Amino acid sequence: MSAVTSPAREASTGISARTVNRIVIYGLLALFALFYLMPLFVMLVTSFKTMDEIQNGNMLALPQSPTLEPWFKAWGETCVGLTCAGIKGYFWNSIKMVVPAVLISTLLGALNGYVLTKWRFRGHTLVFGLMLFACFIPFQSVLLPMATILGSLGRFGVTLQNSTGFSFGLGNPTVNLVFVHVVYGLGFTTLFFRNYYEAFPTELIKAAQVDGASFFQIFRRIMLPNSMPIFVVTVIYQFTNIWNDFLFASAYAGTGDAMPMTVALNNVVNTSTGVVEYNVNMAAAMIAALPTLLVYVVAGRYFVRGLMAGAVKG
Amino acid sequence: MAFLEIDGLRKRFGTVEILKGIDVELEKGGFLVLVGPSGCGKSTLLNTIAGLENITEGEIRVDGRAINDLHPSKRDIAMVFQSYALYPNMTVAGNISFGMEMRGVPAEERQKAIDKVAKVLQIGHLLQRKPSQLSGGQRQRVAMGRALVRDPKLFLFDEPLSNLDAKLRVDMRIEIKRLHATTGTTIVYVTHDQIEAMTLATKIAVMRDGEVQQFGTPAEIYNNPTNIFVADFMGSPAMNLVPATIGGNGSGLSVVLQRDGREPISLPLAGAPTGLSAFKDKQIIFGVRPEALTDPEGAERNASNIATADCHIEVIEPAGSDTFAVTNLGGKAVVARLRADAKIQPGTITPLAFNLTKAVFFDPATEKRIL
Numbered sequence: 001m002s003a004v005t006s007p008a009r010e011a012s013t014g015i016s017a018r019t020v021n022r023i024v025i026y027g028l029l030a031l032f033a034l035f036y037l038m039p040l041f042v043m044l045v046t047s048f049k050t051m052d053e054i055q056n057g058n059m060l061a062l063p064q065s066p067t068l069e070p071w072f073k074a075w076g077e078t079c080v081g082l083t084c085a086g087i088k089g090y091f092w093n094s095i096k097m098v099v100p101a102v103l104i105s106t107l108l109g110a111l112n113g114y115v116l117t118k119w120r121f122r123g124h125t126l127v128f129g130l131m132l133f134a135c136f137i138p139f140q141s142v143l144l145p146m147a148t149i150l151g152s153l154g155r156f157g158v159t160l161q162n163s164t165g166f167s168f169g170l171g172n173p174t175v176n177l178v179f180v181h182v183v184y185g186l187g188f189t190t191l192f193f194r195n196y197y198e199a200f201p202t203e204l205i206k207a208a209q210v211d212g213a214s215f216f217q218i219f220r221r222i223m224l225p226n227s228m229p230i231f232v233v234t235v236i237y238q239f240t241n242i243w244n245d246f247l248f249a250s251a252y253a254g255t256g257d258a259m260p261m262t263v264a265l266n267n268v269v270n271t272s273t274g275v276v277e278y279n280v281n282m283a284a285a286m287i288a289a290l291p292t293l294l295v296y297v298v299a300g301r302y303f304v305r306g307l308m309a310g311a312v313k314g
Numbered sequence: 315m316a317f318l319e320i321d322g323l324r325k326r327f328g329t330v331e332i333l334k335g336i337d338v339e340l341e342k343g344g345f346l347v348l349v350g351p352s353g354c355g356k357s358t359l360l361n362t363i364a365g366l367e368n369i370t371e372g373e374i375r376v377d378g379r380a381i382n383d384l385h386p387s388k389r390d391i392a393m394v395f396q397s398y399a400l401y402p403n404m405t406v407a408g409n410i411s412f413g414m415e416m417r418g419v420p421a422e423e424r425q426k427a428i429d430k431v432a433k434v435l436q437i438g439h440l441l442q443r444k445p446s447q448l449s450g451g452q453r454q455r456v457a458m459g460r461a462l463v464r465d466p467k468l469f470l471f472d473e474p475l476s477n478l479d480a481k482l483r484v485d486m487r488i489e490i491k492r493l494h495a496t497t498g499t500t501i502v503y504v505t506h507d508q509i510e511a512m513t514l515a516t517k518i519a520v521m522r523d524g525e526v527q528q529f530g531t532p533a534e535i536y537n538n539p540t541n542i543f544v545a546d547f548m549g550s551p552a553m554n555l556v557p558a559t560i561g562g563n564g565s566g567l568s569v570v571l572q573r574d575g576r577e578p579i580s581l582p583l584a585g586a587p588t589g590l591s592a593f594k595d596k597q598i599i600f601g602v603r604p605e606a607l608t609d610p611e612g613a614e615r616n617a618s619n620i621a622t623a624d625c626h627i628e629v630i631e632p633a634g635s636d637t638f639a640v641t642n643l644g645g646k647a648v649v650a651r652l653r654a655d656a657k658i659q660p661g662t663i664t665p666l667a668f669n670l671t672k673a674v675f676f677d678p679a680t681e682k683r684i685l
Contacts, residue, residue: 211413212387
């Protein structure tokens with residue numbers, strides 16, 4: 001009898017041990033998730049509260065009388081530095097800067113990856129190694145040299161303006177930021193595309209050559225249509241990085257009308273006069289975070305799939 | 315003057331020589347198969363003809379025109395790749411017409427050409443599908459369609475059947491042969507499969523280490539191999555290559571094969587190659603194909619020189635159409651091909667007939683054929 005019961009008892013303690021393990025694991029995970037989501041919750045809740053409620057109530061409490069007033073104020077009325085026209089202008093500044101920077105750096109990265117894998121030349125590994133190196137350079141160390149370069153470009157722009165009547169955008173802070181982000185994004189975009197194209201069948205390029213397609217025709221008709229996953233990954237990565245960038249934005253466009261969203265948000269929050277309008281600040285911060293959230297929601301499933309594809313093949 | 319001429323072609327990567335002076339010719343409408351083990355340079359040779367790789371020395375001429383400095387698209391060639399290399403983002407019709415599109419052929423003409431090729435290859439119902447929706451055999455057809463639609467001077471095939479399963483491979487092989495017969499195109503075909511080479515070719519070039527070992531018709535290659543490599547590589551089951559000595563009794567020569575524990579077999583040679591007398595009492599390699607070593611009843615009636623010897627049968631392999639018997643001669647396993655219903659038992663001593671008119675002899679030092 002004992003021989004029969006003892007394994008059964010062991011089994012039952014085994015099950016209960018597993019259950020305990022489960023509870024501990026899921027409990028911890030839930031706790032971490034809660035901890036991680038707490039700031040977002042506080043921001044979201046605060047942005048819908050009135051100032052009275054914020055000053056008198058509990059930070060974690062739900063809004064008693066939810067209002068969209070702070071969101072409208074943040075968008076159209078709040079003061080950034082000395083001008084009080086809301087953050088909407090700066091939101092569009094960011095869009096105008098991010099969209100070209102993302103598209104240009106992604107397309108150039110794709111072109112680099114294409115050349116580095118399918119049109120190999122002597123020393124291609126060295127070139128790729130140097131481009132990879134750009135991924136590891138701390139951006140603080142390039143602030144001053146880049147400022148010097150942008151300064152000379154600006155002076156060249158003035159010269160062009162005087163002689164031809166058109167500066168070609170040189171010296172414009174938005175163009176400067178696009179330039180900086182393209183240059184520093186190239187390392188990453190090239191890395192992504194090179195690794196993706198490394199596994200891309202070379203026979204397709206050979207077949208296209210026999211069919212008479214040129215270098216750019218092969219790129220446009222064969223490579224790009226088959227690069228959707230890595231294209232999405234790169235766009236998400238670049239969009240998030242460039243949109244969230246504060247360092248370059250404050251260094252090269254920290255004042256004036258071309259100021260991007262991140263700098264403007266900082267100026268909203270850092271006002272030293274009057275009452276601190278927490279609800280407006282939180283709403284402004286939420287608005288600043290929305291585009292990256294949107295990009296993740298729309299293209300997120302490609303992001304995971306693209307990273308996985310790279311992981312398996314790379 | 316031949317249609318395709320390759321003259322003294324050399325290809326180096328740095329100091330490594332991949333192709334060491336290739337000379338090959340092919341008449342118009344011919345089917346040239348480049349065959350050899352992997353790494354022998356056969357695919358590189360095909361790529362140099364296609365223009366996908368540069369050559370270091372030599373010349374390639376098609377129809378009297380040197381093409382070795384032209385871009386692949388200007389050579390008037392079409393190529394079928396091992397992986398088919400169908401563009402995954404285009405439909406079958408798009409794949410077939412891509413080359414014409416690149417050359418600026420008007421849309422109506424493209425459509426006509428697509429329809430014509432689709433009819434020949436019976437892929438009309440697949441034209442709007444993407445390559446990912448096709449089976450292996452269908453992809454193979456589309457890849458051939460893409461090549462056919464150009465109507466080129468020269469077709470290049472790079473191991474086109476190696477990704478198919480065994481049955482489909484045989485079907486497609488026949489299909490290619492039929493296509494060649496009906497269209498009369500000139501084809502260069504790379505394979506490592508010697509059966510494909512034998513069945514398809516009008517000319518075979520057997521390659522090893524960047525050199526052509528032998529160039530000739532399938533029958534020449536099979537019956538008169540110039541060296542041990544060619545003899546061993548072509549044919550399935552492979553030719554039996556047995557160390558032997560040349561003996562002589564009176565006027566005629568004989569070949570003497572050693573056996574374990576029993577006295578050697580001596581087979582008298584009538585009409586032996588003249589070069590063989592120099593090897594009297596010396597070691598040679600005796601080559602005999604399995605079908606030239608059979609049971610006495612199954613031996614070829616009108617062969618002039620058949621010798622029979624008792625052999626110890628070690629293993630029997632009934633293959634359905636034939637029965638293969640393995641015996642041991644000169645320290646090597648030797649395969650004999652018998653009729654399917656031959657009454658033979660493993661472990662017994664049975665007479666086997668050697669068809670010595672089909673036998674070949676090699677010099678063990680140079681590995682060359684003794685003529």
